Amino acid sequence: MKLTKYIASGLLACSMTLVSNASFAACATDALPASLAGPDGFPERALTMIVPYGPAGGSGQVAQAMAQAVTELTDVNINRDHKPGGSGTVGMTAYMALPSDGYSVLEHIDDASSAHALDSSKPNPASDLIPLVISQITFSQIFIRTNEDRYTDWNSFVEWVKAQDGKATIANVSKEGSMERVTMKAISDATGISIQQISFDKGAPRYGALAGGQVDALFEQPGDVRKFLDAGTFKPILTILPEAPSAFPDVPALSDAGLDFDPLYRFRGFYVHKDAPADRVAWLKWAFQKAYCQQSYQDYNESKYMHLIDSYRDTEGARELIAATIDQYREVYKEMGLDVK
């Protein structure tokens, strides 16, 4: 059975929600009160935000942007504590060991969901934690160099890759079970191409590999390579969304390319321990959800192309997204023959 069938079966509802909210007249949390007093003076001191990745990457940047927005809104400082390593495992473990008093929050990405899907002994972000807000949901694209002359668009790329008999290369983060590897498997199954994935865990060497001609293509989210797009160094040839978003009207999306699967998304959000006092959790939810609409945060999201699809999920929306993601990854992993625990 093709992997694409599994992907198509589960995330359809999720992706439909994503694309149907593509335009925003008002910000998602405008209806929330402009201010909210914390219970019994909470918080009386600065919050701590555990970030399981380094300060310079996408997670580090969104953590800083959200912390700044919350501080602007509430005058409460947030100290970011970066604990990188183990694909987010170290930060998650460190966070789970902290007191569940509401003074510490966790930033994490969809890797936490896929890790739980593969190994259920790892924390489930939807039930072992309380999602405060998911503030970034984005899609991926396939990029090539703008001055590339062996192929210039998706169709010619597919033809060229087929002619290379498995020798073509694409740079991504192709760890076992990663969103990138699963998506590339779906694309390969759907198009019949065989392409060697080269795994770069850091952005700069990954982008340098494409810019320097070490690889033939790049799998990435557009916000992370925006500078290369603006400079005209890279260009997208496939948008891994059902329909083309407004910023990339001329780049074929999945439906244009005849690819019959729903995409997996990269999402980043903020969580608090499930045993934190309920009244404090309520205040944290308000602060983080309201901060999403702070101008500084909206500007940041727009600079990362996070405004093209609905990047916002409140607690319940986040739980739905995470649950659907976990179910979907589990099916995919079983199809890939991975040892799902």
Add this chain to the structure above:
Amino acid sequence: MDTLNNFINGTIALFGDPLGILIFLGGVIGGMLFGAIPGVSMLTLAAILLPFTAHLSPEHGIMLFSVIYCTGVYGGAITAILFNIPGAPENAPTAFDGYPMTQKGQAGKAVGAAVTCSAIGGTVSAVIMMIATAPIAGWAISAFGPPEIFALVFFGLAVASSVGAKTFWKGWLSILLGLLIAVVGLDPVGGIERWDFGMPYLLAGIHFIPTILGFFAVSEVLVQVEKKARGSYSAPKVGVDFPSLAELFAQKVAVLRSIVIGFFCGILPGIGATLAAFMGYNEAVRWSRDSKEFGTGKMEGVVSSETANNAATGAAMIPLLALGLPGGALTAMMVAVFQMHDMEPGPLVFLNSADLVWVVFAAMFFANLSILLIGFLETKTIINLLRIPFQFLAPVILLLATVGAYAVRGLPIDIVVMFIAGIVGFFLRRSGYSVAGIVLGLILGKIGEQTFAQAMQMLHFEWSGYFSRPIAITLIIAGVLTLLNSIYSCFFKKST
């Protein structure tokens, strides 16, 4: 001529603005201080300052970080030389000969050599950066992919096999131990969990900073404690003599060689000053007629390491500014500074923000020159720290090392790793093994494993693919020949 005019304009913009001068001086002093104190590196300072740069102009923000980068890389040399505590990984090779010089009463000469050569390496690097940023950046990423970087690492390990060890075999065993430690944690390509013993914290791997602090600082304290207990301890003589011009001039070949090596390593994304320092030191050992004297307090060792790591600073700005590719943690933070001001480093910076670029270039040039002045003053003052009695100094060293180990990632296991490394290092040093080799194996092992796996993927798991990449195969052949020569010397010359 355009370059000179741009440089003059950048200089005028830098020093024609009182706030700019203040930020420049703050960056110079702050970088040196944070670089010199183990545990709080220039990265710590940069992380603290990052949110505040939003309130500065883009020119001032980027300039501040670039100045911190230049002086911070130098600052770590001071504690490496005086106390055997490298302020940062790129200063580790400086300790190999710098600390023995201190023990011989030549601390002033060692610090003086580090000051002078850091300034020379950084300044030359800054000048090359100003002249040829765009073409060099393009060449580097085209010519050096994972196969070439792996070959470079292999060559570096082959050259370094005997650094600090009593025999060739003990040298290699030390390096292999470092390589073994490097594989703890998730594998860098497939994400497979290895050697974690069920401890999630070990999935992040063994970080080289606690390891360096253990092998160098803690083991050194243990060595001195043992001497104290045996009654054979003698306090280091405090020598504040700056090296003479003749002594410095005699290092010209080492300086030139390390500038080339440092610059070359600096322009490779993800490699940077640490590999530059080790490679600079290793090549000095390889080309020296007195290679046996390295590790015993040879000025050329300090010169080679410090020239190379500062030569990497200007070079690291090249892929950042020309391509938007940061070479290390600090340059990655600079990307964040750009982004705070709605800018992105890369080709468009030269078109849209040429003024900013030239203020940064000028600031880096003068920051490197200022190392010479402030470093000279430091030589006459900071060396007096050696007059502090050991019984007071040792607890401070252990305290700073502990803070430093924990500060890297905020993980208690890093403190445990540091003390284990310290105890292991204490016994290994007595047995003629090389703690420098272990550290080198650990640092290069992480880079080497990743690039090896990437290279094999790129070459479709065919070894013969290396023959289609001239630079890679040249480096591998050079590494193999170096190894064979070492083995030949070991068996037939009876000199190792």
